[in-house]
Amino acid sequence: MNICRAFLATLILISLQPPAVSVPLDLAGVRPGPISVVRSEDSVAVTWPDETARVWRATFSLNPAQPLITSIGADSEAVVRSARPFYQGEIGKRRGGWYAFFDDPTTHPDGTRHVQSTFQLRAATARSVGERVEIVFDGLRMGSFDGGLAYTFYPGSRLIQQEAVLTTYDADVAYYYDAGLDVAAPSDRQPGNNMRTExxxxxxxxxxRHTTLNGLQAERVPVQARYRTLALKTAGGSVAVFPAPHAYFFPRDFTSNLGFVWHRAWRGRVSLGIRQLRDENWQYYPWVNAPPGRPQRMSVFFLLSAAAPEAALAHVLRYTNGDRFRPLEGYKTLATHWHLADTVQAIANGFDWTPPFKPVLKAMGVDAAMIMDFHGDGHPNDLTDLRLDELHAYFGALRAQSDPERKPTCTSADTGRSCFQSPCTGS
Known part of the structure; x- marks a missing residue:
C-alpha cells in the first residue's frame, strides 16, 4: 500500500512540473537576403545556399531543456543531430600590464583555475552582418566569464563559425580555451557500449590517415594533425573542425605540433574540437588578455559536407590555402625572426649543409627568411676574434643557402646584444 502511495505521489509531482518554456527570440536585426531566419513554436531555423546553390538548414532549439542544435544538414539529410557546444579553459592572473609576452600565468602566486562551461539558454538574437547572419544564444558561463554562444553563417559556403562571446569583469585576467562540438551518433553505437566512428x-x-574510434576512451584524444584539422564521418556526411588561422594560438617560443585538434567517441555520441596546452615546460606562456568588460570571441570553425570526411578536409584546405603563402606578383614573401642556431650548425656541418628549416619554409611558399642567430647560441658576449669569426660565418652560411640568382637582401637582425645589417636566406 505504501509503495502504491509513493508511486502515485511521484506521478502527481511529475505531472505538476511546468513544461519548459521557449525563450524569446529577437529577429529585428535580420534583413532580407540570401540567408533566412524563421521561428517556429520552439525552434529557429537558419537556411542558406552553399557554393553549388544547394540549400542547407540549421535548426536550433529554443527550449532550454533540449540540446541547442537540433540538426544541421542539406535537403532532408542531417549531417549533425542533437549537438551541444563544448568549451573549457584555464584562467590565470596577469602581472605587469597587458603587454606581457614574457609573462607566465602558471607561475603566479595565486595559481590558475580550470573552468568548464555551462549553458542554460536565456534568450536568442539574430542579426544580419552584410550578407552573413549571426545568431547569438544567451546563457553561457565559464568561470568568471559570462555571455552567450554565437553562430555565423556565410552565403555560398558550408562553413559555420561557433564563438563563445564571453566577458569577465575581474582584473588582470589571462586565459586560453578549448572548443568543440558534441554530436549524437546512435548509428555508430555497437554492442557493449562500443563505438565505430571514422x-x-x-x-x-x-x-x-583513417582511424576507427572504438569508444573505449572517455577522454578527448589529441591528434598531431597537419593543417590543424580533422574530420569525423556522420550518418549524413561528415564534419571537419579547425581553429581561426591567425586568432587562436597565443605566442609560443617553439613551433611544435602538440596535438591541437581532438576527437572523442563515447556511448552513442562523438565529439571533435580544438585545444591549447598551458605550457611546454619552458619559460614564457603569455596566454590571452581579457581586459575587464571587453568581450572575448572564442572561435572555432566547422565545415560540413554531405560527402566523405576526405571531401570535408579538402574543402578546409581551400580556406587555409593548404598552409602555403600564395605568391603576390611583384612581391617576395619574407618570414622573420627565426632563432634556429643556424651558424653554429653550419660551422659544425659545413656551409654546403642544408638546414632542415629551409625545405620546410620553401614548401610553405616562403621566398626569404630572416635568421636571428646568436640568441643564446654561439658567443654573443665575446670581445675577441672568436666573436668576429662567428659573425663572418653567419654571413657566409646565409649566403651559401641563398640561391645564386638571388642576391640576399639586408635587414636589421638581433644578434644577442648587437644589432647590425645582415642578409636573409633567399630560397
Whole structure:
C-alpha cells in the first residue's frame, strides 16, 4: 500500500512540473537576403545556399531543456543531430600590464583555475552582418566569464563559425580555451557500449590517415594533425573542425605540433574540437588578455559536407590555402625572426649543409627568411676574434643557402646584444 502511495505521489509531482518554456527570440536585426531566419513554436531555423546553390538548414532549439542544435544538414539529410557546444579553459592572473609576452600565468602566486562551461539558454538574437547572419544564444558561463554562444553563417559556403562571446569583469585576467562540438551518433553505437566512428586527418608528413574510434576512451584524444584539422564521418556526411588561422594560438617560443585538434567517441555520441596546452615546460606562456568588460570571441570553425570526411578536409584546405603563402606578383614573401642556431650548425656541418628549416619554409611558399642567430647560441658576449669569426660565418652560411640568382637582401637582425645589417636566406 505504501509503495502504491509513493508511486502515485511521484506521478502527481511529475505531472505538476511546468513544461519548459521557449525563450524569446529577437529577429529585428535580420534583413532580407540570401540567408533566412524563421521561428517556429520552439525552434529557429537558419537556411542558406552553399557554393553549388544547394540549400542547407540549421535548426536550433529554443527550449532550454533540449540540446541547442537540433540538426544541421542539406535537403532532408542531417549531417549533425542533437549537438551541444563544448568549451573549457584555464584562467590565470596577469602581472605587469597587458603587454606581457614574457609573462607566465602558471607561475603566479595565486595559481590558475580550470573552468568548464555551462549553458542554460536565456534568450536568442539574430542579426544580419552584410550578407552573413549571426545568431547569438544567451546563457553561457565559464568561470568568471559570462555571455552567450554565437553562430555565423556565410552565403555560398558550408562553413559555420561557433564563438563563445564571453566577458569577465575581474582584473588582470589571462586565459586560453578549448572548443568543440558534441554530436549524437546512435548509428555508430555497437554492442557493449562500443563505438565505430571514422576519423580522418593528415599526419605531420602530409599523408591522409583513417582511424576507427572504438569508444573505449572517455577522454578527448589529441591528434598531431597537419593543417590543424580533422574530420569525423556522420550518418549524413561528415564534419571537419579547425581553429581561426591567425586568432587562436597565443605566442609560443617553439613551433611544435602538440596535438591541437581532438576527437572523442563515447556511448552513442562523438565529439571533435580544438585545444591549447598551458605550457611546454619552458619559460614564457603569455596566454590571452581579457581586459575587464571587453568581450572575448572564442572561435572555432566547422565545415560540413554531405560527402566523405576526405571531401570535408579538402574543402578546409581551400580556406587555409593548404598552409602555403600564395605568391603576390611583384612581391617576395619574407618570414622573420627565426632563432634556429643556424651558424653554429653550419660551422659544425659545413656551409654546403642544408638546414632542415629551409625545405620546410620553401614548401610553405616562403621566398626569404630572416635568421636571428646568436640568441643564446654561439658567443654573443665575446670581445675577441672568436666573436668576429662567428659573425663572418653567419654571413657566409646565409649566403651559401641563398640561391645564386638571388642576391640576399639586408635587414636589421638581433644578434644577442648587437644589432647590425645582415642578409636573409633567399630560397
Amino acid at each position: 576519423a580522418v586527418f593528415y599526419d605531420t608528413d602530409g599523408a591522409l
